[in-house]
Amino acid sequence: MKELQSKGRILLGPGPSMVHPDVLKAMATPLVGHLDPYFFEVMNGTRDMLRSVFGTENEVTIPMSGTGSAGMETVFVxxxxxxxxxxxxxxxxxxxxxxxxxxxxxxxxxxxTAPWGEPIDPQQVQKVLQQSKNVKLVAIVQAETSTGVRQPLEEISRIVHEHEALFVVDSVTALGGIPVEVDKLQIDACYSGTQKCLSAPPGLSPVTLSPAAVDILRNRKSKVQSWYLDLGMISNYWGEDRFYHHTAPISMVFALYEALRILLAEGLENVYARHAENGKLLQDELQKAGFELLAKEGYRLPQVTSFRLPQGVDDAALRKQLLQQYNIEVAGGLGALKGQIWRVGLMGYSSNLANVRLFMTALQDLLS
Amino acid sequence: MKELQSKGRILLGPGPSMVHPDVLKAMATPLVGHLDPYFFEVMNGTRDMLRSVFGTENEVTIPMSGTGSAGMETVFVxxxxxxxxxxxxxxxxxxxxxxxxxxxxxxxxxxxTAPWGEPIDPQQVQKVLQQSKNVKLVAIVQAETSTGVRQPLEEISRIVHEHEALFVVDSVTALGGIPVEVDKLQIDACYSGTQKCLSAPPGLSPVTLSPAAVDILRNRKSKVQSWYLDLGMISNYWGEDRFYHHTAPISMVFALYEALRILLAEGLENVYARHAENGKLLQDELQKAGFELLAKEGYRLPQVTSFRLPQGVDDAALRKQLLQQYNIEVAGGLGALKGQIWRVGLMGYSSNLANVRLFMTALQDLLS
Structure with missing residues (x-):
């Protein structure tokens, strides 16, 4: 079998994003055990930094040992x-x-529901909650990776709490790119992924639960259906007790620690400003060049931009050319949007001026 | 927050084991996307090499995106x-x-059941299967990490198949240390972990299903309760269709690819011989020094050795000394064996003569 030969790509898809060189270095750090006193220090540091990025003081703030979808499953199970x-x-x-x-x-x-490309209307949430009794939770995606839509959360959170339900937010593509503000927005359960705006490799899913959500968890009538994602048990490992549950993905925790350290050293406000600036530049340039953006104006994420391909363009062939000639990865559309749109990510370490200019140049070259 | 400062440990616990330097290097490889043509090549190579190590031609042979316990859960869900x-x-x-x-x-x-330290008696399995009708599967651990017991599988496999049940084997600590031989032993579902004898970091769980198990999966009446671990969906990503399911932990797959490549370059028979030799040396040396082994003679794993601590020895304090003075990690006992035994792993890259000698010297020094 051949040796590994990846030279990497310029990753401008909607995840994974490019990984900071210092985070790659952290991935190669010699291991310590999952019950090593030094690993406990790294776990504590990771948890504290995750709290800062999530904007929360939640006790239960843990990177789950799986990718973003494992975080989603964690919250629901x-x-x-x-x-x-x-x-x-x-x-x-x-x-x-x-x-x-x-x-x-x-x-x-x-x-x-709302059409793909548009945000959810708070009045629709209100209506459903008025008709239904005893809704336990309302779940919504803050940054829809499939469309590039940014979902405002403030009004929906207010409505959800008026109806005494828990507010669950998917921040997989949001965290580290736009403010998530778990405590301020009264989010009860929030999950993310490492491979988007945190710029670490895929493999962990940070999750945080409010005290109200922890209460619900503690008072369950049935066992959590997943042993692997059982937050009650996993909290005993991430908390003071250090009860062995499963062998944590040590190298991935090292990488997340380093990624969060780099992010907080830049400063959350600076990180958000950088994402906002580069995202806006890309969107302006695309529109100037005559492309139509999919996400509705006022609801566009800076970290994922989706735009319609010109009629008659072969999506897959063009992306192949972009990969082969420019070493750039972007993504096509999912579901009904397959073949019709491209999705361009400017996330974390990938979000910089040079990538915007390079992508626009490559796109115009390939379509000329 | 401080920079990451791990210098690593001499990992002689029952996992994680030490990671080969080339595998650490693979962890730091710049990323490509999870739908990149090069990543598909790495996936195919990984799957082919996993088949060699599992001793199987099973179509469904996949490293799941979680640690060993996620593999266990995958099989059951x-x-x-x-x-x-x-x-x-x-x-x-x-x-x-x-x-x-x-x-x-x-x-x-x-x-x-059998007492901790002893193998399961095939006659007991026979008895239960004769009394119960319609047993769907029988599950057993080939290498019990908590005791160091090696479980013979041949006779139990025969009994299980006589009763038309599926045979499920936990090979988390077995794979790459002793032969697993999925096809020869007619194992229907087998799962493992990367951080034991494969000597990659924790984070993936190789799983393989026989055609009979795949039939059961395809003919389920209910949906698999875990979306994240749904093998029907994940097979469509690891198979020819390349349907996106979740973002694979790309760097971990790179690491597993490299770990398997190194293992197969050494040769499976050589790898098993090395584990057998170093394990036997450690066990002989421990007995010569007066320690009592926990696992029954004839049923001892070479890759995990458990032995009783002398009366009056403070387990935790002694392990702390071993870590601080020798930078060596070993593990204590779990459950009822807490405080009574030590578990020493000689797995994968950790299994060498120098580590046996170093550990024995350190142990005798600390107890003198």
Whole structure:
């Protein structure tokens, strides 16, 4: 079998993003055990830094040992019991995925939908909550990776709490790119991934639960259906007790530690400003060049931009050319948008001026 | 927050083991996307090499995106439906964990037990299968990490198949240290971990399913309760279709690829011989020095050795000294054996003569 030969790519898709060289170095750090006193220090540091980036003081703030979707599953398996009523907001692939995951936990799901490319309307959430009694939680995606839509959360959070439900937010693509503000927005459960704006490799999913969500977890009637994602047990390992649960992915925790350290050294406000600036530049340049953006104006994420391909362009062939000639990866559309759009990520370490200029030049070259 | 400062340890616990320097280098390889043509090549190579190490031609042979326990959960969530009858063999922590996981899938569990330190008796399995009708699967641990017991599988496999049940084997600590031989032993579902004898960091769990197990999966009445671990969906990503399911932990797959390449370059027979030799040397030296081994003679794993501490020795304090003075990690006992035994791993890259000599010297120094 041949030796590994990856020279890497310029990753401008909607994840994974490029990994900071110091984070790659952290991945190669010689291991210590998962019960080593030094590893406990790294765990504590990682948890504290995650709290800063999530904007929370939540005790239960833990990087789960799986990719972003494992974080999604963690939230649903821990908070939902069979028969529970939940409301899922769906305006893209990840809303649909939440519905599938929730149903596998035995939830009875009601949907609030919006067309792909548009945000969820708070009034629709209000309406569903007024009609349904005893909704346990309302779940929504803050940054829809499949469309590039940025979802405002403030009003929906207020409505959800008025109806005494838990507010669950998917911040997989949001965290580290735009403010998440878990405490300020009264988010009860939030999960993310390492391979988007945190610029670490895929493999961990940071999760945080509010005290109210922890109460729900502690008072469950049934066992959590997943042993691997059982937050009650995992908290005993990440907390003071250090009870062995499973062998943590040590190298990935090292990488996340380093990624968070680099992010906080730049400063959260600076990081958000950089994402905002580069995202806006790309969107302006695309529009100037005559491309139509998919996400509605006012609801565009800076870290994922989706735009329609000109009629008659072969999506897959063009992306292949971009990869072969420019070593740049971007993504096509998912579901009904397959073949119609491109999704360009400017996340974390990938979000810089040079990448915007390079991508625009390459795009115009390939289409000329 | 301080920069990452791990200098690594001499890892002689029951996992994680030390990681080969070339595998650490693979961890730091610049990323490509999870749908990149080069990543597909690495996936195919990884799958082919996993088949060699598992001793199987099973189509469904996949490293799951979680640590060893995620592999355990994968097998149970995919093969078990609520109400199914399963038999779990329990002679240590990991048998107990299988029972917990199976029950969370709604299984009705019957146990076959043996004292910790002894193997499961095939006649006991026979007896339970004769009394119970319609047992769907029988699960057993080949290498009990909590005791160091090596479980013979041949006779139990024959009994299980006579009763038309599926044969499930936990090879987390076995794979790459002793022969697993999935096809020869007619194992229907087998899972492992990267951080034991494969000498990669923790983070992936190789799983393989026989055609009979795949049939059971395809003919389920209910959806698999875990979206994240749904092998039907994940096979569509690891197979020819390359359907996006979740973002694979790319760097970990790079590491596993490199670890398997190194292992197969040494040659499976040589690898097993090296483990056998170093394990036997350690066990002989321990007995010569007056220590009592926990695992019954004839059923001792070369890769994990457990021995009783002398009366009056403070387990935790002594391990702390070993870590501080010699930079060596070993593990104490779990459950009822806490404080009574030590578990010493000689796995993968950690299994060499120098480590045996160093450990014995350190142990005798600290106890003198």
């Amino acid at each position: 821990n908070l939902v019991e069979p028969g529970d009523k939940v409301v899922i907001c769906i305006n893209g692939v990840f809303g649909e995925r939440m519905k599938d995951v929730a149903e596998r936990c035995g939830a009875s799901v009601e949907e609030v | 995919n093969l078990v439906e609520p109400g199914d009858k399963v038999v779990i063999c329990i002679n240590g922590v990991f048998g107990e964990r299988m029972k917990d996981v199976a029950e969370r899938c709604g299984a009705s569990v019957e146990e076959v």
